[in-house]
Amino acid sequence: MSSVPVDIDIPDNYVAHTLQNSKALPPIKFSNLLNEINWLSFTILIGTPIMGVVGAMNTPLRWETMLWSIVYYYFTGLGITAGYHRLWAHRSYNASKPLQYFLAFAGAGAVEGSIKWWSRGHRAHHRYTDTDLDPYNAHRGFFYSHIGWMLVKPRRRPGVADVSDLSKNPAVKWQHRFYLPLIILAAFVVPSVVAHYGWGDARGGFVYAGVLRLCFVHHSTFCVNSLAHWLGESPFDDKHTPRDHLITALVTVGEGYHNFHHQFPMDYRNAIKWYQYDPTKWFIKSMQMVGLASHLKVFPENEIRKGQLTMELKRLREDQEKIVWPASTNDLPVISYDSFSAVQAQAAKRPLVLIAGFIHDVSTFMEEHPGGAHLIKRFIAKDATTAFFGGIYDHSNAAHNLLAMKRVGVLLGGAPHILDIAKQVPPSQRLKIARYQELASVKADYESTTAWSEGEDDDVVPRGKARKLVA
Ligand SMILES: [Zn+2]
Numbered sequence: 001m002s003s004v005p006v007d008i009d010i011p012d013n014y015v016a017h018t019l020q021n022s023k024a025l026p027p028i029k030f031s032n033l034l035n036e037i038n039w040l041s042f043t044i045l046i047g048t049p050i051m052g053v054v055g056a057m058n059t060p061l062r063w064e065t066m067l068w069s070i071v072y073y074y075f076t077g078l079g080i081t082a083g084y085h086r087l088w089a090h091r092s093y094n095a096s097k098p099l100q101y102f103l104a105f106a107g108a109g110a111v112e113g114s115i116k117w118w119s120r121g122h123r124a125h126h127r128y129t130d131t132d133l134d135p136y137n138a139h140r141g142f143f144y145s146h147i148g149w150m151l152v153k154p155r156r157r158p159g160v161a162d163v164s165d166l167s168k169n170p171a172v173k174w175q176h177r178f179y180l181p182l183i184i185l186a187a188f189v190v191p192s193v194v195a196h197y198g199w200g201d202a203r204g205g206f207v208y209a210g211v212l213r214l215c216f217v218h219h220s221t222f223c224v225n226s227l228a229h230w231l232g233e234s235p236f237d238d239k240h241t242p243r244d245h246l247i248t249a250l251v252t253v254g255e256g257y258h259n260f261h262h263q264f265p266m267d268y269r270n271a272i273k274w275y276q277y278d279p280t281k282w283f284i285k286s287m288q289m290v291g292l293a294s295h296l297k298v299f300p301e302n303e304i305r306k307g308q309l310t311m312e313l314k315r316l317r318e319d320q321e322k323i324v325w326p327a328s329t330n331d332l333p334v335i336s337y338d339s340f341s342a343v344q345a346q347a348a349k350r351p352l353v354l355i356a357g358f359i360h361d362v363s364t365f366m367e368e369h370p371g372g373a374h375l376i377k378r379f380i381a382k383d384a385t386t387a388f389f390g391g392i393y394d395h396s397n398a399a400h401n402l403l404a405m406k407r408v409g410v411l412l413g414g415a416p417h418i419l420d421i422a423k424q425v426p427p428s429q430r431l432k433i434a435r436y437q438e439l440a441s442v443k444a445d446y447e448s449t450t451a452w453s454e455g456e457d458d459d460v461v462p463r464g465k466a467r468k469l470v471a
């Protein structure tokens with residue numbers, strides 16, 4: 001078998017090129033359904049639940065068998081999650097020989113195809129997530145990504161993904177070679193024999209720990225492709241469909257922190273917090289403790305935090321955008337001092353107060369001023385900077401924020417005399433979330449503010465959408 005990776009010469013534009021040039025099978029319709037069914041997996045996936053239900057209706061359930069079925073569910077489930085998935089598909093740790101054969105056997109009991117076939121599809125799923133080169137593309141709907149993709153013939157070949165490392169692995173080769181006898185043994189014989197010799201319930205063992213348990217393991221692991229791409233949050237990245245949710249974790253033996261998993265697929269964990277449900281992680285960790293597993297891969301905490309912070313900022317930014325902010329200095333007209341003084345005559349009509357180089361219209365606020373209207377009246381058409389910034393009262397942050405909302409103009413040459421930038425930027429805006437491209441405009445905005453001091457002596461210098469100051 002060749003050890004050259006199949007994707008060694010993959011073209012740069014592989015995804016777009018393949019999607020455009022390789023033909024997909026026609027969409028499934030009622031008329032072509034019978035021709036498109038994948039009979040082998042269809043029979044297994046539809047036959048198992050029918051057999052299980054009919055068997056259960058005719059077989060009394062003993063508590064020993066019930067317990068054994070749950071144990072065997074976890075046993076075969078771990079074969080998939082700790083074996084097929086985290087060990088072979090993702091190489092997230094090294095397993096000793098005995099552990100590898102144990103997992104290959106347990107995984108066979110889940111009847112989900114050989115390690116090699118499964119891992120090849122799963123590697124394509126990660127590489128081409130949410131495209132048609134992903135065999136269980138979540139964009140094709142919940143049902144398709146859960147089970148539909150196995151009931152019908154694959155609509156396209158999964159995108160190229162290398163599994164040459166697995167082709168060389170003895171345990172993988174062994175399982176591939178003896179796959180049929182292994183699934184019969186692991187899925188049906190072992191659960192029946194244990195129940196027979198344990199408490200004399202071979203039939204119950206077959207029905208409950210064999211057939212029905214298989215049905216549960218199937219849908220449990222299928223949920224990683226459907227539910228985990230549909231339900232929950234995206235705390236690490238929202239570019240693609242994978243999500244984190246406790247319910248998914250509970251039904252998938254801990255594979256429910258799928259948003260994390262798609263971001264850090266080489267990490268042996270799915271859940272990073274100790275209290276999150278991830279028995280697969282606990283199993284791998286305990287295998288390490290008894291010396292059967294090693295080199296457990298963990299992504300750097302710093303990089304994980306980066307993803308989380310990005311998503312937190314994104315959510316905060318959405319909140320920020322729902323809030324109304326003061327007019328930008330670029331949108332305010334620049335008024336000369338003479339012009340500002342001239343409005344003194346109209347003070348009764350439109351009271352204006354100068355603070356920190358900005359002209360504020362306080363007409364709607366005078367009566368609501370907690371200190372009384374008389375204190376504001378004193379400063380109409382005057383500079384109240386010192387009084388406002390602690391000279392009379394050290395105003396609260398809320399007062400600063402509210403004041404900025406009353407801005408109607410900038411006094412020519414006024415703002416630059418306030419050397420303290422904190423007086424110009426209200427507290428609520430000192431830590432605003434800005435997109436990278438916006439930073440340049442914030443800087444330009446600030447620089448144009450400072451440039452005023454070089455002073456033109458026109459009365460009004462409109463910048464941007466100048467507003468009419470004097471009514
Ligand atoms: Zn996924």
Ligand SMILES: [Zn+2]
Binds near residue numbers: 090261
């Ligand atoms: Zn994965």
